[in-house]
Amino acid sequence: MGIQKEQIRSFIEYLQIEKNCSPYTLEFYEKDIDDFVRFMKQQELTSFAAVSHFTVRLYYTHLHEKKYARKTVARKISALRSFFRFLVREVEVEENPFIYAALPKNERQLPKFLYMEELEQLFSVCDLSTPSGQRDQAILEMLYATGMRISECCALRISDVDFFVGTVLVKGKGRKERYIPFGSFAEQALHRYIDQGRRNFLQKASDEHNFLFVNSRGKRLTERGIRYILSKLVEKASLTIKVSPHMLRHTFATHLLNEGADLRSVQELLGHEHLSTTQTYTHVTKEHLQKVYMNHHPRA
Structure with missing residues (x-):
């Protein structure tokens, strides 16, 4: 998993330097990717290149079983889609398995404000x-x-x-x-x-x-x-x-x-x-x- 750690670190640096993401955003990206890496271990996948569209469907099921809110699922899938897009750009993987993964629609929540x-x-x-x-x-x-x-x-x-x-x-x-x-x-x-x-x-x-x-x-x-x-x-x-x-x-x-x-x-x-x-x-x-x-x- 050493290579994976290096790939994650490079992605976080890319978000920090090129995208100017806040520390709060970086923290969530890293956590979401780490969660997916733990899921990969359960599936006995040893590299990001081994992740397929079928793996993505399994991960959706896994998140559903964990009873995550739709907003959380959407955030996790979005983070992984961005991460694999980066890996494709860096020629670390051939394709992005999350590219066609549909994000669950969030319930419409109006912004809360103070009177x-x-x-x-x-x-x-x-x-x-x-x-x-x-x-x-x-x-x-x-x-x-x-x-x-x-x-x-x-x-x-x-x-x-x-x-x-x-x-x-x-x-x-x-x-x-x-x-x-x-x-x-x-x-x-x-x-x-x-x-x-x-x-x-x-x-x-x-x-x-x-x-x-x-x-x-x-x-x-x-x-x-x-x-x-x-x-x-x-x-x-x-x-x-x-x-x-x-x-x-x-x-x-x-x-x-x-x-x-x-x-x-x-x-x-x-x-x-x-x-x-x-x-x-x-x-x-x-x-x-x-x-x-x-x-x-x-x-x-």
């Missing part, structure tokens, strides 16, 4: 007299003000923030860059954090860098770190719902559309390649408008 009352509750719990509170407030304000992905937030550098015009340069998927404006609340929170909290944390740093968001040791804050911070803030705010960084992205898009922003502008701000991805939020908006109508129209 303004819930947001205000979340924004009110940070202790702005402490460095960590100043940083956490700045993270919250930036995620909601820009709708950026958590990986994009972690990659931000001081030089990416332009206070003069009120924009931040975001490096998205596939190394695509976009400028996103931010408002006065985010600006105020950023200034406070940069001038006080961040400066305090950097005193403990062993290496110089210009990453915007740092941990208590002055090192670059990771995606896991931001998720942990957010879960603690939600707990402190006594919110009964689970809030993820991506939920703030959903909230950003939904609130913009609710206030009349056009779909193309929201697509550009979110960094979506296809308009159909952004259109998901219009369903949320319609649902919201229907509730407003039923609750407030005198003859509803």
Whole structure:
């Protein structure tokens, strides 16, 4: 299995360097491929070249027996399809056995978002007299003000923030860059954090860098770190719902559309390649408008 490990490592490096995938995405790719390698051992297959269309059908059955959700099955098959496409490109295998594997259709789930009352509750719990509170407030304000992905937030550098015009340069998927404006609340929170909290944390740093968001040791804050911070803030705010960084992205898009922003502008701000991805939020908006109508129209 030594050759297989080398092939997997080369694929992960390809995703990291050429596709600019986030550590979170890389972790799932590697896990999904490792799961398939364990299945190959059960089938006594010793190389990826030995995997056939029949093997793929057997794997589908295996995943069904494990009672995985359709979304998980779709992710695993998609990961393996990409992996074997890479192996074909590198002339490691002759064909991609996953190329005709149909992905199970996901149940349509509307993006979950926060209402303004819930947001205000979340924004009110940070202790702005402490460095960590100043940083956490700045993270919250930036995620909601820009709708950026958590990986994009972690990659931000001081030089990416332009206070003069009120924009931040975001490096998205596939190394695509976009400028996103931010408002006065985010600006105020950023200034406070940069001038006080961040400066305090950097005193403990062993290496110089210009990453915007740092941990208590002055090192670059990771995606896991931001998720942990957010879960603690939600707990402190006594919110009964689970809030993820991506939920703030959903909230950003939904609130913009609710206030009349056009779909193309929201697509550009979110960094979506296809308009159909952004259109998901219009369903949320319609649902919201229907509730407003039923609750407030005198003859509803």
